[in-house]
Amino acid sequence: MRQLLILFLSISCTVSLLAQPDTAVLLPAAEITTSPLRANFTGSQEQRWDSTDVNRYAGYYLTDLLEREGGIFIKNYGGGSIATTSIRGGSAGHTAVTWNGLPLQSPMLGQLDFSLLPLAFVDGVNLQRGGGSAAWGSGAIGGTVGLRNTPLSYRGMEAGAQTMLGSFGFQDHQARARYRGEQWAFNTRLFRRSADNDFSYRLDSGEERQQTHADFRQQGIMQEVYWQPRPDRQLAAFAWWQTSDRNIPPLTTQTRSQALQLDTFLRTALHYQQLSKHGVFNARLGWFREAIDYRDDAILLRALSHFHTLMAEVEQQWALSADLELQAGLFYNRATATADGYRGEQPEQQRAAAFASLRKEWDALRVQLSLRQERVDENWVPIVPALGANGPITSNLSWQAKISRNYRIPTLNDLYWLPGGNPDLLPEIGWSAEGGLNWQKGAWSYTVTGFHRRIDDWIMWGLTEGQNFWSANNLTEVWSRGLEQRLSCRFTTGEWQWEGQVGYDYIRSTNEIAIQQPRIAEGEQLAYTPEHLGFARISVSKDALQFTYQHRLTSAVQTLNDTELPGYHLGFAQLQYQLNWQKFTLQAFGRADNLWDASYRIVDRRPMPGRSFQLGINLFFKHKH
Amino acid sequence: MKQTFTILLLSIISVLSYAQTTADFENFDLEPGEGLNGSDGSGGFSSGNLFLPNSYNPDFNSWSGWAISATTDVTTPGFMNDLSAITGGGYNSTAYAVSFASPQSVIVLQGAAAGGAVEGFYVTNGTYPYLSMLEGDGFAKKFGGESGDDPDFFLLTIKKYLGGELSTDSVNFYLADYRFEDNSQDYIVEEWTYVDLSTLGNADSLQFTMSSTDNGMFGMNTPAYFCMDDLTTTDMPVSTRRVQLPAAYLNVFPNPAGATWYANWATDHEAEARLMNISGQVLQTFRLMPGTNAIEALTLPKGIYVLQVRTADGFLTKKLFKTNF
Secondary structure, three states: OHHHHHHHHHHHOOOOOOOOOOOOOOOHHHHOOOOHHHHOOOOOEEEEEOHHHHHHOOOOEHHHHHHHHOOOEEEEOOOOOOEEEEOOOOOHHHEEEEEOOEEOOOOOOOOOOHHHOEHHHOOEEEEEEOOOHHHHOOOOOOEEEEEEOOOOOOOEEEEEEEEEEEOOOEEEEEEEEEEEOOOEEEEEEEEEEEEOOOOEEEOOOOOEEEOOOOOEEEEEEEEEEEEEEEOOEEEEEEEEEEEEEEEOOOOOOOOOOOEEEEEEEEEEEEEEEEEEOOEEEEEEEEEEEEEEEEEEHHHOEEEEEEEEEEEEEEEEEEEEEOOEEEEEEEEEEEEEEEEHHHOOOOOEEEEEEEEEEEEEEOOOOEEEEEEEEEEEOOEEOOOEEEEEEEEEOOOOEEEEEEEEEEEEOOOHHHHHOOOOOOOOOOOEEEEEEEEEEEEEEOOEEEEEEEEEEEEEEEEEEEOOOOOOOOEEEEEEEEEEEEEEEEEEEEEEEOOEEEEEEEEEEEEEEEEOOOEOOOOEOOOOEOOOOOOEEEEEEEEEEEOOEEEEEEEEEEOOEEOOOOOEEOOEEEEEEEEEEEEEEOOEEEEEEEEEEOOOOOOOOOEOOEOOOOOEEEEEEEEEEEEEO | OHHHHHHHHHHHHHHHHOOEEEEOOHHHOOOOOOEEOOOOOOOEEEEOOEEEEEEEEOOOOEEEEEEEEOOOOOOOOOHHHOOOEOOOOEOOEOOEEEEEOOOEEEEEEOHHHOOOEEEEEEEEOEHHHHHHHHHOOOOOOOOOOOOOOOOOEEEEEEEEEEOOEEOOOOEEEEEEEOOOOOHHHOEEOOOOEEEEOHHHOEOOEEEEEEEEOOEEOOEEOOOOEEEEEEEEEEOOOOOOOOOEOOHHHEEEEOOOEOOEEEEEEOOOOOEEEEEEEOOOOEEEEEEEOOEEEEEEOOOOOOEEEEEEEEEOOEEEEEEEEEOOO
16 A cells, blocks of 8 residues: 555656665666676677766766767757667667667667657666677667666665756756665656757858757656565566657758657556576566657648557576576567558568577686577578677786677568568678777776678668669668777876766778669768767766766768768767755756857758757755665 | 752751641640549540650559649649649640659650651649749758759750650750859749740650759659640651551550560561650560560569551551559
8 A cells, every 4th residue: 555655656746856876786686677698798899877877967868878978970850850870880770779678669660769768767778889689689780779777776765856948948857756665666757858949050151040940849757666576576567658749840951841740659568577596587578659640731741650569578597507608588579550651551560589698608718609580470580690709818908709690670661661662671681790809907998899790681762673663672782890999097186086088980881782773882981971980078076066078079971962061079068066965965067068069960951059058956855764 | 968958958848838736735624623643544645646654553642754734733832732833724724734754754746746846845843843942841952052052953854766766966944043143043934934846856755854953862852843735746747657557457465464465466577566665765676477476574664665566568556554463
């Protein structure tokens, strides 16, 4: 009864709570959302952000974290508009995204709109670069982004609220309550964000113009319930509802726009986890329903589409001996979709997969082998293996390497959209290899990773001989290769603590087969794929005061309009002050985005805002039993 | 030399004295607001001495080639209004023809006009491309670009086919021209404007292609539509006209076909045959034997084809339909 009351309170109460650094770890199982053999593949480059890191980006979106700290290129169509990723020169559909272990990509588009992922709704993020299909299946070609939700790490409660106001009518309000008792834990999160986005931008001619019809509103609620009848087992239920209502601004070569897009989704999941002395067992069930309503009254267009997808997965990891671990699992997914483009049909896709992984450790060598076999409707996807290894060279230096085969299955639109859908499409598939060195000494660390990947049967929409409409075909092969470097250090001078990181990625991702329509030459860098990405970050703190400055550099890209967009530099600064009083904490912060007021574009004909400011306060209460 | 001159002189005199036929597209009896986009599966439209091929896909209600229209909407942008001319009607009339020339469109001269000269026609912009060039849309740029200074243009190019060969000569017409130094002179055609085609000479068919300065990886961004009215052809005198053989000489079955057409040539002598696609491009040339001849269709894309048969006595054409096997 008491639990029910608290659940009711946590849902209805708008005063709630923002994640604080979790300290006293009570239940290790609660932190493991998937088996370690899957999440941390030997030989991979992995970056992890916990709730402390995520909290630093309070009010921001997953894209902000990934591009500022992950060095990932985000193809952002402008404030509040669609945002997609390109990791290691892959396409938007080559990033797999999982939410507590379940894939989030739309079966219709094969990708995810990252502008709909508020960081307030996750407690942890990890980014795995490179191919991960053996573990995560379709789409894990460029990289995999994992989102985690976790219960409070101690018994007690947290509640908090945050408000941010900024330039161009920006408002963001969040509330969160988290409770953890003996057997039950609840998290409730709410957010609401809106902006007018009526920023000014400069044209090449020097003319100043104001953006119109670019306002948006987003709101969402997430409820998590964790039940732990015994210390070694946990059942978790998640429900995430969100809506987004945005006007689509005109292009710079368009007088006005009346287009708008409504996105609504409900994602629900159940997750059962059981620990034993032999290992960990996970069972997941997910049901998502997502809808997009695109309207343009000016051209009398209304495009409604929605899908639902049901997913089930079981996996078990066994510790066979101290140096030998085995993991195996089964995955099932059924997706159905409705859209005007399917002409009254309601295509359904059924996928089933089996996967397994084995890790063996010797003194100075750790090796992992994974395999996945997937069947999509009536077709077998070729079996995909991954083999990774790492080990020390000296006490400061270690190496790692991985070779894997990865794939992306065609989307429902690629297969069934009329005109142009092609039911005979094959999956995009290919091999990738990577190797790197990690060096660490005292406060300094440096990593360098080289990668090489070929993806064959790359799906593109094009004109084929004798057809007067565009259709999807396995048109080309893409060769991606590059080098990633990161240098980090941290040190203390007097009362000041310093932390810094610089990163530089060189990425060549070229089309290997000349195509007529679309017109792409052999050896040409893919559109919207910068060759050079660099960033530097410095953070300094003293007592309650913290200052961060980040700088990013993105090189020129080729657009789809026979033009090149020049590269740009962007600066970001944040100053934060924290005040503690008994069980209350107050954080106040100020931020400046695009500090140097760069005039830049990520997508052709889509202007980006200049310098903007945000002020926020975050008040929370924390009580430990 | 003297002989050439005489022939030239004679032909000039004869052209001058030939009768003319104007295709005004009023023969479809359309009321204002109506349009025909080929959804009846007819494969095209005949008006005057013209045949305007249409390719209609019932699976996704889309058409290419030609449509006949009397729609009057001059304000709605976008592809849902793809049948309207920016003039709101035909040239001093109700009906007009609209072409979606992606990648090109063709007009076949038939009857008395086959192989003859074409005088010219009236052209204007469709409402869809007009408003797209004037104001921009989600795909194509506003002409002049961000600054208004981009030297943009939208060009219609007309060539002819004669004897299966495409002419190198062409007639160009700017449906929009923003290349002027003084931006106030930039224009997008919004009236019916006459295009003289007499320089092209005799033709079996006309080919229309469109180009613009707004291009991307996926081709031209500007919507590839234009509107036509009152195309005037010259009637060839019977003496110089290629004689049309009786249709009963050639029987093709099945038609439509998925894999093979069987052409029954009901004469006692061989003939030269050419299989062309709807653009007039020759795909195959072969001898047609008396009796039944097999014509391979399996590898051809779904669509409309033209079988042209020539003998010393005259010619015969037949439309062939290819379906998916």
